[in-house]
Amino acid sequence: MSKRIYLSPPHMSGKELEFINEAFSSNWIAPVGPHIDLFEKEMCDYTGANYAVALSSGTAALHLALLLSGVKKGDEVFCSTFTFAGSAFPISYLGAQPIFIDSETESWNMDPKLLKTAIEERIKKGKKPGAVIVVHLYGQSASMKEIKSVCEHYKVSLIEDAAESLGSYYEDNHTATIGDFGLFSFNGNKIITTSGGGMLIGASKEKIEKARYLSTQAREPKPYYEHWEVGYNYRMSNICAAIGRGQLSVIEKRVSRKREIFKKYKETLAAIKGISFMPDPQWGRSNKWLSCISIDPQLARFSCETLRLALENENIESRPLWKPMHLQPVFKHAGCFISGVSESLFNSGLCLPSGTAINDEDLTRVIETIKEVSRSHNSSSLHN
Template sequence: MFKEGDNLKNNRIFLSPPHMSGDEINYVIDAFDSNWIAPLGPHVDAFEKEVADYVNTKGALALSSGTAALHLALKLVGVKEEDVVFCSSLTFVGSANPILYLGAIPVFIDSELESWNMCPKSLKKAFVSMENKGQLPKAVIITNLYGQSADMDPLVNICKSYNVPIIEDAAESLGATYKNKASGTFGKFGVFSFNGNKIITTSGGGMLISDDVEALDKARFFATQSRDPAIHYEHSSIGYNYRLSNILAAIGRAQLNVIEKRIQERRNIYLKYYQELSNIKGITFMPEIKYGFSTRWLTTLTLDEKVTGIQSKNIINTLLLKHNIEVRPVWKPMHLQPLFKQCEFFSNEEKNVSEHLFANGICLPSGSNLTAEEQTHVISCFLNTMPNSGM
């Protein structure tokens, strides 16, 4: 006898797979027909302009990854060896690794429960402490997690009071807004990622954005091996091979055309999860910050073991191993990573929020191409894993 979910048992349900619109092939064919294959070309130029227009910034630079964009942003604000850089602790390692590329010293800042992003109180505490040591940071990297902007007003005000530039790691939040202003546009530089799991993808790639067009021109120079203007290959400074190819930019242009649809699809997926699971005692979904608009790139929640009777890691392991459903914990904070074990960390005054979220957080499959049947199956398996729903 057929049971719900039987036809899904052997097919993995992914966390956030790529979702093609179907029009990408036409853009790619155009790139082939024009013979603009690599390294650059008209689709790169157009993609940069279209992203800049979408987020209402003066310029954009298409690069090989969001990590490359962060590296160049840090270089542009003058970060050098032994400089201090503040960075969100609850993030992917790609936010912090570029600090090490430049020989600088990461100092990690806790999250707040209201947004899951950088805590203004923790940031202020870090500034006061480091100022007393005579080690004010050269930059602050604020990560906007899971499709949502941080509470930018207090963070911006704190950084302005110390005259320290902000680099916004908006890799996960293209399309999100804060007080109707696009995520990624509050700092000196903003960074987006087009990795395969993002809300739109070029398979791999990133974008550096800024209103400082001259700085972006300098970044463009660095990203093309710092080649001096000469008929021969002349290099007076270190450079990087960071530019996006014309083929990948062609894919990105087709993806950008459907981003608003993808955002709505992910918000609808979140709403279904919320409707089915939020009334279970001990489950709390990531809130949408006041004055903010989240893309709900990933639907995330926390689970109170004392109330539910089960640890989040047990649910994750059961769904992964037994049901072939890609459910993941939230990011492991950077200050807990072996790579950064010697780095300072400034925690939230109420509780260590980033460690709490890591210990209790769950990311559910949230791809915009998740079918209704697949989502119903995920919810059913999730509920069956709970000792009791508490409903």
């Protein structure tokens, strides 16, 4: 069996150990330490964010963003349906109700027109949303000018889930810096990792400091433990922050490699009928976190599941596109505004191996496997 080719494994820069050793030699092993402060500063410098707080996960960051947006039990929160469940679960943490908004075809992200329709309909029924969560899917920014305009018009807090889009831009603005709050994930499969972690960013110093306070169990600044509010154990550790600093030092190299991988797939698979790629709208730069394709089985004569199984047979990991939240059993009673775009993409889409450490030989192995699937299915159809 050939070696396993993973979808998007961690890729170390070499500087992580240097920073970790600094933490060990100074005995900053506890959940606080200088690397956390430096990681937050360096993230602000890179993204252009005003303020940041490093946390244990992107999900934790979203939970705090909703809290700081004033979302409470019984409120409705509008959220992209085409996303990972971590984009929606924090809504339920607060006892609020998710309302899922479908995608448009230009970027596969939240449809601004559908968002506007949804807000207007809910306001007519006396249910103005407590917040809107827009996801920058697979590293591609959503149509933020239109989405932000809608949210500003109706005075609704806008939260950007940029878990997958560090290194991506909408026009001249880094994702997560356009709305009221933004968040990143540093999970092991992201473009950079801290092994596990996330970050919340925002323009309000007061609100980000409140997030910092809540993330450390809402402990009051006293010599003994006193708490006036319910807090959370959400702070990133100094060791994880040290890893993150090493990773962030090479972020532009990682973005460049991700984009090279996407370009290679697109150029070499362009001749295969029925395969199309995630759109690349010209309103910004995508980090191409994962290279995603959509397959028309009538034209290609094979399905995305057929291809996934064929790749797996060659010890190559791939993954279907996100199953929309409005189709998830856990959210079967949630409201939604659906156009059918996300369902179609889920049924036809596949994420290809996109790890930045993949070598040309392994990338060619993936490509040749896909070409062979196409040849075998089209050859058999000619004989039939």
